[in-house]
Amino acid sequence: MIILIFFLSHWFLSLFFQTFFLHRYASHKMFKLSPFWEKTFYLMTYVFQGSSFLNPRAYAILHRMHHTYSDTEKDPHSPHFVKDVWGLMIKTKNIYMDYQKHKIEPEPAFRDRYPIWNFIDQIGDSWASRIAFGLFYIAFYVAFATHWWMFLLLPIHFLMGPLHGAIVNWCGHKYGYSNFDNQDHSKNMLPLDFLMLGELFQNNHHKKPNDANFAKKWFEVDPTFPVIKLMHHLRIIRLRKI
Template identity: 55%
Template sequence: MAILIFFVAHWYLSLFAQTFFLHRYSAHKMFTMGPITEKVFYWLTFIFQGSSFLSPYAYGVMHRLHHAHADTAEDPHSPSFSKNLFDMMWKTKNYYQEIVNKVDHIEAKFKKNVPNWAFMEKLGDSWVSRLGWGVAYIMFYYYFAESYWVFLLLPIHFLMGPVHGVIINWFAHKYGYRNYDVDDTAKNLLPIDFLMMGESYHNNHHKFGGRANFGIKWHEFDPTYPVIKLLSFLKIIKLKPNNDLNYM
């Protein structure tokens, strides 16, 4: 039971960091926050994602490129230009590393106002940190596992961030339904998003890229949005005006 609780907690906490801080804040600036609050969420992202920490800077820049060039040869992660899922993951990894290491040739407009705390970027991306988190996961499983098969879950812990990314970047461009005709293959992967905290409403998001609530239809509940509303109400963040409009 302890392993199941730990796995589910890691899944959703890591996913929250990705959808709230990396995606909706770093890439899209759907809301604003002060410099101290930004550093707090940097730390929370580091803790929640652990060994698969994704740079808010690199994620933000790369995701902006994805929206600007969705399903073209310039898209950092498009199934339309990849042989298979693993080929797309490898290309995404190389693109990501170029941005992290500042050896990319990406236009400055895609980097404007993207958070970039050099200390946390370096700490989170270091192999010492990644290996340390990995050892911590292994030790937790060693002490609490009640059967050997649960150790098969460890690779997901190690790569939690990329796993979440590939679910949307691959499967939500291949399977699902569309509320809107957009100029790419983005689809809504799940009608009720119990798995991805609103991220699976990918077609909606590609239609309304700056909208904080990814759900549109009555059954499309975005679990991250009430958290955003609460944090905005508490004045921890500031949601941009008209970001809770209903379009359908």
């Protein structure tokens, strides 16, 4: 039971900060954050993504490219130009690393207005940090795992961030239903997206990319949006007017 709680906590906390901070804030600026709260959520993203921490700047650049070139050959993570999910992850990683290491610079349309904290980026992108988090996950399992098969979950902990992205980009552009004709292959997979906290409403999101609520029909529920609304009412964030 302890291992299950730990796994689910890591899954959903890592996922929440990916959709809330990296996607809805860093990539789309759906809401405003004060410098204090931006650094708070930046740090929490690092802590909960752990060994698979994703650099907000590089993430934002790739995601903006994804919207501009959705499901074309210039899309950094369309599932329609690779053979399988592993190929999608490798392709995305290579492009991500080029921007994360500043080997290439993005087109002007994809620059600026993303959060940068060099101190956390240097730590989070270092092998020392990734290995330390990995050793922590292993130590936790050694201490609390009650069956051998539980250790098979460890690779998911190690690759949590990229795995979430692969699920969203593969499933969200191949399977499900469409509410809108976006001139791409974006789909909505689950009316209640409990698995990916709203990220699998890809068709809705591509129709209105700056709307913080990814659900558009009466039967759809984006689990992250009520949290965002609460933060807005508490003045932690300030939602943009659409």
